[in-house]
Amino acid sequence: MIHVEIATPESFESVLPLFDVFRNPPIPPEQWRRLFHYSWPCEEKMRGFMLKDGDRVVGFFGTILYERTIDGRTEKFANLTSWVTLPEYRNHSLQLFQAVMSIEDRTLTCHTAIPAIDPLYRRFGFKDLETKWIVLLPLPSIWRPERWFRGSITTNPEVIATELRGVQREFFVHLRETDCRQMLIRHRGEKCHVVFSVTKGRRAHFSRIHHISNRELFRECLGHVRWRMGMQNRTALLAIDERLFQGPLPVYSRETHLAQVALYRSKTLRPEQIDNLYSEVTLLGL
Amino acid sequence: MNDKLLQILADTLGVDPSTLNDETSMENTAVWDSVAHLNLVLSLEQAFGQKFTPEEFMQMQSVVAIKRALTAHGIS
Numbered sequence: 001m002i003h004v005e006i007a008t009p010e011s012f013e014s015v016l017p018l019f020d021v022f023r024n025p026p027i028p029p030e031q032w033r034r035l036f037h038y039s040w041p042c043e044e045k046m047r048g049f050m051l052k053d054g055d056r057v058v059g060f061f062g063t064i065l066y067e068r069t070i071d072g073r074t075e076k077f078a079n080l081t082s083w084v085t086l087p088e089y090r091n092h093s094l095q096l097f098q099a100v101m102s103i104e105d106r107t108l109t110c111h112t113a114i115p116a117i118d119p120l121y122r123r124f125g126f127k128d129l130e131t132k133w134i135v136l137l138p139l140p141s142i143w144r145p146e147r148w149f150r151g152s153i154t155t156n157p158e159v160i161a162t163e164l165r166g167v168q169r170e171f172f173v174h175l176r177e178t179d180c181r182q183m184l185i186r187h188r189g190e191k192c193h194v195v196f197s198v199t200k201g202r203r204a205h206f207s208r209i210h211h212i213s214n215r216e217l218f219r220e221c222l223g224h225v226r227w228r229m230g231m232q233n234r235t236a237l238l239a240i241d242e243r244l245f246q247g248p249l250p251v252y253s254r255e256t257h258l259a260q261v262a263l264y265r266s267k268t269l270r271p272e273q274i275d276n277l278y279s280e281v282t283l284l285g286l
Numbered sequence: 287m288n289d290k291l292l293q294i295l296a297d298t299l300g301v302d303p304s305t306l307n308d309e310t311s312m313e314n315t316a317v318w319d320s321v322a323h324l325n326l327v328l329s330l331e332q333a334f335g336q337k338f339t340p341e342e343f344m345q346m347q348s349v350v351a352i353k354r355a356l357t358a359h360g361i362s
Contacts (some may be wrong), residue, residue, distance in 0.1 A: 092313075
């Protein structure tokens with residue numbers, strides 16, 4: 001009898017073999033484990049849904065659950081991840097989708113809806129979360145911003161840990177074990193916490209930003225940040241989701257339309273209020 | 287409606303129309319996966335000039351259920 005069951009942290013070992021199909025790039029088991037064993041508190045045990053044939057797991061659709069305080073309200077999220085079904089059971093995979101779509105009390109996000117399946121999500125109320133990246137190009141080699149920058153930029157985890165407070169410190173702690181890197185900008189008595197990852201693109205390594213705690217300060221210090229990121233991480237480009245970086249395009253930058261757009265469904269939130277922090281993007285290092 | 291429906295289903299699934307009948311469903315048709323289902327519903331909407339709700343989309347998982355949905359939209 002083929003049926004759908006809720007996946008819990010204890011389901012990890014039985015679901016893991018299904019992830020063998022995701023080999024581009026290969027993701028090690030310890031990263032998949034993060035989808036089931038969060039580094040942040042979560043009262044709910046649900047980690048998604050499993051398609052089962054008797055006792056055998058033949059499909060999975062993951063949900064990464066977390067909460068945030070936005071505009072004084074507690075907002076609940078589920079980032080959708082890793083929809084996979086064994087080939088001989090693909091005619092049952094819609095049951096998994098149906099189960100996920102029944103989640104109505106959370107903002108749903110999906111960063112990896114392939115174009116063929118994009119209309120399916122839109123039919124169930126999903127809209128564009130992100131369609132473009134702002135890509136900051138390398139600065140000319142004569143650019144030496146450190147000379148006149150009166151603030152400071154650090155990527156030292158020990159320093160960042162002592163400087164951050166409240167929710168920003170929680171983000172720092174929760175993501176410390178992932179492949180994400182973190183940066184703290186201090187300037188004019190203000191701080192900006194930045195979470196980013198370094199990714200290998202088709203032509204070059206680039207840094208991708210997932211979270212900016214103080215967008216005004218970040219923009220003000222952008223020249224110094226891109227210099228530091230480029231030098232320290234040996235990345236030629238810096239990519240930022242457009243919704244996290246609204247306003248005029250900085251010098252030496254351009255917009256890039258995404259072939260695979262990110263989607264969301266929410267009753268209360270706008271795209272610019274949603275970041276990528278607790279998502280498959282950061283947990284799986286996509 | 288029946289012939290048109292079976293032809294659309296056959297084209298979408300890439301099978302011979304003669305292999306399809308009222309018993310055909312996602313449950314017993316291996317090639318009728320979620321992507322094929324999406325394409326099927328989009329083709330039906332285009333062919334019959336209708337727009338199905340998300341609930342109907344989920345219910346149309348067999349030939350009989352599709353006929354029921356089309357009938358509910360006034361197509362006989």
